[in-house]
Amino acid sequence: DTEVTQTPKHLVMGMTNKKSLKCEQHMGHRAMYWYKQKAKKPPELMFVYSYEKLSINESVPSRFSPECPNSSLLNLHLHALQPEDSALYLCASSQERGSPLHFGNGTRLTVT
């Protein structure tokens, strides 16, 4: 059982839609992450939040907008996505930056 909860599990959206992915952890971790994973590839880092502040943005297109409302929550707002953005989006948390990552189950996103 994962201690990082992601919703929704599956999402299908059109290129003009706006949607949000949500992530929650109650382990008291101070770092939270968004990763994108395509089939048969490793997870690719998108964003890192440390103590609720954005510390790393891996040159992610602006159609992906992260938000960290508090230390337990992390959102990823999606707007005007492209079909090639279809992937598994994984949220993770760690005690501090550089500590082992705890992943959520992921949101499987399909952009039509």
Place this chain on the structure above:
Amino acid sequence: RKEVEQDPGPFNVPEGATVAFNCTYSNSASQSFFWYRQDCRKEPKLLMSVYSSGNEDGRFTAQLNRASQYISLLIRDSKLSDSATYLCVVNTNAGKSTFGDGTTLTVKP
């Protein structure tokens, strides 16, 4: 050159076999090292942290060689349930985690 390189695999081994995975990294300032396991259509899960002194957890042994910038994972007495993709992860002191491409292991009866 990739920051983290792993054996491409796949590895297909019989039950009971011993199998070793290797990983090299290019950033000499890397601070921490891990092995993760990922089952098909599931999230990665931490298998082991890796230390220079080596560490063992049951049938699994991980080793770090900082001088050669090399990490290894040894699995003894393979079980069917060990079938998965094994991901090597290297962290910089900025807290960025870089994943290797993963090595797929299939253990057959």
